[in-house]
Structure formats: structure tokens, C-alpha cells
């Protein structure tokens with residue numbers, strides 16, 4: 001099936017209008033794509049705005065005062081997000097992650113969390129409900145998020161050294177505020193907390209050991225992420241990627257580490273533990289060791305476009321259906337059909353596709369689609 005590409009209200013990324021199948025496609029909780037991968041994880045971007053300007057995500061030169069962020073009317077409402085999430089859950093989604101932009105900048109986010117926390121899987125189980133944040137306003141919000149029904153949280157933190165952190169976020173934001181946010185999340189019981197560090201070789205790789213030392217023994221799982229070629233604005237080059245194998249080698253010079261088994265299929269991080277019982281760390285090797293084979297993640301943009309891969313250049317305009325005269329059954333059927341047609345495995349094909357760079361539609365940006 002080839003979807004027709006038509007212009008939609010916001011033209012920054014191409015979006016196909018999903019087809020409603022003529023024969024009913026009833027969700028079984030086990031929809032699979034062309035590579036046999038189930039749909040288990042839905043990442044929901046609640047805003048495309050952010051108060052940081054991390055160079056790998058929203059470089060200041062591009063995302064300046066003239067940049068046109070989405071207007072309020074484009075955003076999915078909390079009711080629309082919850083309705084969509086419910087339909088994804090019927091297809092097998094067990095995990096919801098709120099992201100952005102900076103999700104804590106979305107007004108009244110606690111209300112949305114409360115609505116999502118009420119969803120149940122077909123077996124009657126609550127969903128794994130989590131959120132990724134830059135931590136800038138977490139100290140103030142952690143308890144309210146927990147009270148609303150958020151279970152756990154992931155905080156992004158690229159350096160402990162204050163000057164380095166301010167350079168990384170390019171908004172002159174102090175590291176102490178994020179550290180206070182992490183402590184508040186711990187106190188509120190938003191655990192197990194994960195801390196994500198994007199490693200850029202030649203920029204913050206000198207912070208790897210200090211970060212490990214800081215979080216060792218705290219129960220917080222620190223994860224090192226390879227700098228990825230997401231979007232088209234961050235000027236990515238392979239020289240700035242520090243392969244996870246080298247991160248582990250550097251850590252091993254200081255701490256004995258043992259490899260662990262994966263928790264779940266489709267997990268992005270390879271897990272390691274300190275041999276002395278100091279806890280766990282992870283490495284996410286999106287560039288050097290693709291994990292597309294088990295990728296069970298779908299992404300819903302702030303304005304309701306469904307993306308099947310972080311590196312997609314085309315979404316599926318679910319908002320058009322949500323705001324049209326369609327029943328839940330029809331929209332669920334459309335979602336099922338889209339997933340059944342999915343064959344994305346960008347990271348596995350990255351090498352071959354680099355040669356193609358620049359051809360075709362623009363790739364989606366990370367702040368728009370979430371991590």
C-alpha cells in the first residue's frame with residue numbers, strides 16, 4: 001500500500017494521510033510489522049519547545065528567536081493524546097514515554113499524566129509510564145508528577161562540570177539545578193531513575209568517569225548514549241561519535257565491570273554492573289551496534305504525526321483522523337495497518353544510506369519527535 005502524500009497544516013515534515021482499511025482490523029494486542037516486530041512502546045512528544053539549546057539537538061543558530069515552533073492549535077490536546085494512547089495499547093503497547101522538546105514545559109502536564117495513568121493493557125495491567133526530561137524544572141515538579149501517577153523518570157545530563165554543562169546546554173543553565181531535580185525525583189520515589197549522557201568525542205568525553213563515579217552506589221542507572229545523526233541540523237559527523245566499546249574500556253580502567261543480560265526484548269541499552277555491587281550502568285550504541293532487529297517503538301509527534309523510526313522523513317497524520325469523523329475502531333484499524341507496513345531499520349542501513357544524504361524529504365528533528 002502506498003499512502004498518498006498531501007500537504008497538511010504544518011508543512012515542515014511530509015505526512016501521509018492514513019488509510020482506513022475497508023475490512024475491520026481488530027486490535028489483537030499482537031500487531032507485527034513486516035519484520036515481525038511487535039508494537040510495545042509509544043513515545044509521545046508533548047511539546048517541540050525547549051529551554052535548552054543542546055548543540056546535538058537544537059543548535060542555537062537554527063533554533064533562534066525567529067524559529068517557528070508549532071502554534072498551540074496544532075498540538076494534540078490531552079484528550080486526543082489519551083485517546084490515541086488507548087488505541088495503541090489495544091495493539092500491544094505496554095510502555096508510554098512522554099518526551100519533547102522539554103515535556104515539563106507543557107502546561108498542566110500532570111493532568112495528562114493522570115489521564116494516561118488510568119489506562120490498562122488488555123490484561124488489565126497498568127502501563128509502564130515514564131518521562132524524559134532535561135531536569136531543569138524537576139526540583140519543583142517531581143512530587144506533583146509522582147502524585148499524578150508517573151512511575152519513573154529519565155533525566156538527561158551531559159556533564160557534571162558546571163562550565164562544561166553550561167556549554168552543552170548552550171543556555172547557561174547550571175548543573176546544580178539539575179542535580180537538585182534528580183534528588184527531588186529520588187525523594188518523590190520516581191525510580192528507578194535513569195540518567196542519560198550523550199557522549200560527544202572531543203567535547204564531553206572527559207566527563208565519563210566523573211559521571212560514573214558520581215552516580216555509582218546511588219541506585220541511579222547512568223547510561224551513555226552514542227551521539228546520533230538524528231535530524232539535519234546538528235552537523236553530525238562520525239568523528240564525534242565515541243563508540244560505546246570505548247566508553248566501557250575507559251570505565252574499566254577505573255572500575256571492574258561485568259556484562260548483564262537484557263531485561264526485556266527491544267531494550268536499547270546494553271547493561272553492565274559494577275563487580276563490587278555499586279549498581280548498574282548502560283550503553284546505548286545506536287551508531288556502532290544497531291538494535292533495529294527488536295525495535296518495537298513508535299513515536300507520536302506533538303501535532304499527532306506517527307513516526308515509525310527516529311530517522312524517518314515521513315509521518316502519518318493521525319491528527320487528521322482524530323479531528324475527523326472517525327470511530328476508535330476505524331482509527332485503531334488505520335494504526336494497525338500502518339504498523340503492519342513498517343519495515344524501518346535505519347541504523348542497520350546507516351552506512352549505505354549516508355551516500356544518499358540530502359536526497360528526498362527532510363529527516364525529522366529530535367526536539368520535534370522526542371528521543
Ligand code: SAM
Nearest residue numbers: 056057100101102132133134156196227228371
Ligand atoms: N528535553 C528532554 C531531554 O533532553 O531529556 C527530552 C527530549 S530529548 C530530545 C530526549 C533525549 O534525546 C535526551 O536524552 C537527549 O540527550 C537525546 N538526544 C537528543 N539529540 C541526540 C543526538 N543527536 N544523539 C543522541 N541523543 C540525542
Ligand code: SF4
Nearest residue numbers: 050052054057101134
Ligand atoms: Fe532540549 Fe532535550 Fe533537545 Fe537538549 S536534548 S535541546 S534538553 S529537547
Ligand code: SF4
Nearest residue numbers: 292295309310346347
Ligand atoms: Fe528503531 Fe529506527 Fe532506531 Fe532502528 S533506527 S532502532 S528502527 S528507531
